[in-house]
Amino acid sequence: MQKIVQKxxxxxxxSTVFCVIVSYLTNSLKIDYLVIFGVLTLGIMHGANDLxxxxxxxxxxxxxxxxxxxxxxxxxxxxxxxxxxxxxxVLFVLFSCYHFGxxxxxxxxxNQTRLPQLxxxxxxxxxxxxxxxxxxxxxxxxxxxxxxFSVPAYYFQWMTYLFLVLCALFLLFQIxxxxxxxxxxxxQTVLLVALFWTTNLIxxxxxxxxxxxxxxxxxxxxxxxxxxxxxYSLYIKDALPYWLISLSGLFLFFIYNDRIGLNPLALFFSFxxxxxxPHVLVIFGLHQKxxxx
Numbered sequence: 001m002q003k004i005v006q007k008x009x010x011x012x013x014x015s016t017v018f019c020v021i022v023s024y025l026t027n028s029l030k031i032d033y034l035v036i037f038g039v040l041t042l043g044i045m046h047g048a049n050d051l052x053x054x055x056x057x058x059x060x061x062x063x064x065x066x067x068x069x070x071x072x073x074x075x076x077x078x079x080x081x082x083x084x085x086x087x088x089x090v091l092f093v094l095f096s097c098y099h100f101g102x103x104x105x106x107x108x109x110x111n112q113t114r115l116p117q118l119x120x121x122x123x124x125x126x127x128x129x130x131x132x133x134x135x136x137x138x139x140x141x142x143x144x145x146x147x148x149f150s151v152p153a154y155y156f157q158w159m160t161y162l163f164l165v166l167c168a169l170f171l172l173f174q175i176x177x178x179x180x181x182x183x184x185x186x187x188q189t190v191l192l193v194a195l196f197w198t199t200n201l202i203x204x205x206x207x208x209x210x211x212x213x214x215x216x217x218x219x220x221x222x223x224x225x226x227x228x229x230x231x232y233s234l235y236i237k238d239a240l241p242y243w244l245i246s247l248s249g250l251f252l253f254f255i256y257n258d259r260i261g262l263n264p265l266a267l268f269f270s271f272x273x274x275x276x277x278p279h280v281l282v283i284f285g286l287h288q289k290x291x292x293x
Contacts, residue, residue: 012211016195019207023199035206039272043206044246046214047279048239052225057285073278081270085147092273097124099280103217106287108184113177119170123185126163127192131204132156134196145266217283224286246275 022031051066060066080088098117101124109116132139133156143151171178171185192212196204222228222235253271 012215013191015211016191016207019203020195020198023203032200032202035203035210038210039206040247040250042218043210043214043272044275045236045239045243046218046221047275048243048246049221049225049235050279050282051242052238053221053282053286056224057282057289059285070278073281074274077277078274081146081274086149089143089147089273092277093128095277095280097121097128099283100124100127100213102287103213103220103283104188105181105185108181109178112181113174119167122163122166122170126160126167126189127208129156129159129163130193131196131201131208133160134193135201135204138201142266142269146270221286249275 019031019035051063051070054060054066054070055063060069077088077092081092098121101120101122102117105116105120105123109119113119133153136153136156139156140151140153143149167185171182192208195207199207218232218235219229222231225231225238226234250268250271253267
């Protein structure tokens with residue numbers, strides 16, 4: 001009972017339930033704007049210290065080298081997204097499945113199970129599939145806008161079932177070590193699925209991205225960079241220039257969108273994909289270093 005009470009009082013749970021209730025009771029755009037604001041601030045900010053993290057994991061010798069490599073990665077992926085959108089989108093989703101699953105479960109599974117990386121990918125795949133299925137019309141429209149490729153809606157449904165079964169099998173095959181995580185997995189999964197099916201795409205993705213991913217990731221990064229749990233002012237100070245550069249990039253995206261001709265929602269998600277791809281690689285390296293140490 002005490003564990004249940006703790007979970008129900010968790011800020012992530014309270015915030016998610018709040019978003020679900022507000023979205024259910026009103027169709028106001030205010031919550032959409034609030035979520036977008038959260039993505040543009042905390043969401044983008046949590047990836048703005050990647051260069052410092054690269055130094056922390058001893059990648060390249062100088063700051064200039066790290067900046068050049070990181071910037072080139074963003075440019076190359078942006079080019080791939082423009083020239084080969086379907087392949088770039090698939091690659092981004094596959095990497096993101098692992099990345100999101102890893103951030104959500106690394107503290108629970110890393111030292112408890114065999115091959116936890118498999119569960120990270122499977123659970124992330126389940127989340128993305130469930131998100132796409134619950135907002136199939138908007139998702140299909142965005143994919144069509146970005147890649148001019150049509151995907152049957154039932155693909156998302158079957159992918160959700162497949163990843164759900166594979167996650168369950170992973171937990172059952174290692175029941176002796178995963179028994180203690182069963183309640184957490186079930187509780188969080190039910191809550192997130194409820195979020196996806198009761199809110200629109202912006203609120204669903206934004207709430208998960210901000211509350212369940214960006215905030216925990218920022219706390220992990222702060223610990224890794226400063227070895228202090230509450231050094232938020234230091235983190236924001238170091239991240240601020242790169243956060244402003246990212247926002248400027250988004251602003252330029254919208255200014256030149258008349259040449260690209262994308263729907264604003266599709267443009268927004270493509271921008272997030274472009275700046276998130278190198279971040280996924282950086283966080284993977286950070287978690288690898290943490291695991292080895």
